[in-house]
Amino acid sequence: MDLDEITGVGGQQEQREQYKAALDAAVASGDVAACKRFVDHVLSDAVPLVLSRTLLMAFAQSLQQLAPDVQQAVASYALERVQPRAVSYEEQVSAIREQLAALYESQEEWSKAAHALAGIDLDSGMRLLDAEYKLGKNIKIAMLYLEDEDAVSAEQYIKKASSLLTACKNEELELQYKTCYARILDSKRRFLEAATRYYELSQVGKRKIGDHEISEEDLEQALQSSIKCAVLAAAGPQRSRMLATLYKDERCTKLPVFPFLEKVYLERILQGSEVESFAQGLQQHQLATLPDGSTVLERSVTEHNLEAASKLYNNIYVVELGALLGVSADKAEKIASGMVGENRLQAIIDQVDGLITFKAAPEPLLQWDRNVAALCQAVNGIVDEAAAKGIRLA
Secondary structure (H helix, E strand, O other), X not given: OOHHHHOOOOOHHHHHHHHHHHHHHHHHHOOHHXXXXXXXXXXXXXXXXXXXXXHHHHHHHHHHHOOHHXXXXXXXXXXXXXXXXXXXXXXXXXXXXXXXXXXXXXXXXHHHHHHHHHOOOOOOOOOOOOHHHHHHHHHHHHHHHHXXXXXXXXXXXXXXXXXXXHHOOOHHHHHHHHHHHHHHHHHOOOHHHHHHHHHHHHOOOOOEEOOEEOOHHHHXXXXXXXXXXXXXXXXXXXXXXXXXXXXXXHHHHHOOOHHHHHHHHOOOOOOHHHHHHHHOOOOHHHHOEXXXXXXXXXXXXXXXXXXXXXXXXXXXXXXXXXXXXXXXXXXXXXXXXXXXXXXXXXXXXEOOOOEEXXXXXXXXXXXXXXXXXXXXXXXXXXXXHHHHOOOOOO
16 A cells, blocks of 8 residues: 555554554565655654654664665665654654664774764753663763774763763663773873773672673783883873882783883883884874874883983983983983973983983982881880890890
């Protein structure tokens, strides 16, 4: 029966059955034109709104039966046609977008999948959505953008998700959020924060959260990511504390990257061959080129070696420092001045003589003084106690 003829059929229940039969026929044929005609008719004034919503939802649920290319064409057409009246079809639009996103995801077109989901109005006043649904969708969109290395767009949606965490007690979504946020910090080269987040993930105690199984490999991967980010972080006291935490974690000793971590933690100068070996396990954004022409890894290693040199030398000429770091004297001076300005290196730079004089950080010395004083007090206590008991110490 023709779609226009169905409008003249008896009651609404009978019309619904006829329309569903027409939809099944259009889907079974796999004909794009037939599916588009159905969408056009359902959205026309000839079909009452209540019935139209029911039929459009049935259409959305039938999309997965179509071939991928047909499904994409028909779903995109339906979204385009319903757009002027989207407020009246929010639930149906969401269903179509979710199906379209699933299709794009299966084809590894991550940004298109994220864009399809992003079109769902999660803040609409026309329908009530619970916090868990909103949180899940924002996290999913962020994760899809991350697959295409779009950390900026991903961060936009993970920030929306963060405001919903307190209203949702779903542990699985919370784990997804933490994983996604750590990856965003990593992608945006906020390595110290990323290292902390990855380390927290590596310490998850439960082995099953919701439907998600957490394996030892997952925890090991998070721990390795934490080490990589800690190494790549800007040299300084905070990085040193993070490296100390990782170095003292017994799990790290079993990892292939541990020898490199040990040299970094002990502030030893890193050799080129060691750096090249470490670089093989890094991701593309961790090897990105910076405005000065160096890579993220090269900058990190140079700053580390400069800090290591400050422990070996009281002072050093800028020219010699450049040779030690494998960079020009001007670049060595620029890096050193930057670290001094950010209070990440205790040193004085004499630009006239081209000499850098390193200063010992006051905090370790104060701690050393306190340790010596505590030891002296303990010895005095032993001597006094021995004297009280009549014991003479030689």
